[in-house]
Amino acid sequence: MGTRTTDTTATDTTTPEAEAPDKTNPEATAPDAKASDTTASDTTSKDAKAPDDAVASDDAADTDLMEGLPEEDAPRPAAGVATGAGAVVAAGLGLASVTGTWLGTLMAERQALLGQIKLQTGKTTDQIAAVYGTPWHTTALVNGVFAALGMLVAAVTLTRARATWARALAWGGLALGVLGLLIAAGMYLDLFAAMPSMPSQPQPGGPPMGH
Numbered sequence: 001m002g003t004r005t006t007d008t009t010a011t012d013t014t015t016p017e018a019e020a021p022d023k024t025n026p027e028a029t030a031p032d033a034k035a036s037d038t039t040a041s042d043t044t045s046k047d048a049k050a051p052d053d054a055v056a057s058d059d060a061a062d063t064d065l066m067e068g069l070p071e072e073d074a075p076r077p078a079a080g081v082a083t084g085a086g087a088v089v090a091a092g093l094g095l096a097s098v099t100g101t102w103l104g105t106l107m108a109e110r111q112a113l114l115g116q117i118k119l120q121t122g123k124t125t126d127q128i129a130a131v132y133g134t135p136w137h138t139t140a141l142v143n144g145v146f147a148a149l150g151m152l153v154a155a156v157t158l159t160r161a162r163a164t165w166a167r168a169l170a171w172g173g174l175a176l177g178v179l180g181l182l183i184a185a186g187m188y189l190d191l192f193a194a195m196p197s198m199p200s201q202p203q204p205g206g207p208p209m210g211h
Contacts (some may be wrong), residue, residue: 088158090173093150097180104142108135144184150177
């Protein structure tokens with residue numbers, strides 16, 4: 001009986017010592033270390049990606065700002081409308097200077113009426129100049145003014161126009177303005193036709209006709 005009791009006590013005493021290696025086994029704690037390493041690497045990768053995301057967001061913001069700015073070569077809508085209207089006006093003024101205008105006709109008729117009044121009141125004796133010459137020159141002056149305005153508007157439009165059709169129309173108006181100015185100068189200086197003149201009358205007391 002005494003021997004059996006001793007063996008049981010020895011067995012119970014050595015049991016905690018057999019479990020000691022489990023508590024101090026480094027391999028048992030290895031998964032926890034690996035988990036901490038994985039967490040640290042994930043945090044580092046996120047921190048490394050953070051500057052790239054910031055740079056990408058800055059680039060996107062810069063791109064949006066650049067897209068919002070107008071291009072240098074592209075004209076603004078208001079400027080395009082203004083240059084187009086200027087080209088049309090220049091062409092119209094140039095054409096009017098060549099073909100004549102209602103204003104020129106009205107001014108010529110007024111001068112003709114004034115010439116007739118002068119003849120009736122005895123203020124002038126040159127009937128041709130009063131009835132024909134002055135209205136003719138007045139028409140030339142009005143056409144020349146329209147030609148000069150057409151050339152001016154065309155020149156300003158050409159310095160600002162970007163559209164092809166507007167530049168072509170402005171060049172046409174400029175050409176018509178130059179042509180109208182030349183015609184007006186020729187009319188005013190009587191280069192196309194000389195001023196009519198009255199035939200000379202025979203002086204009184206001359207020899208009778210038929211002798």
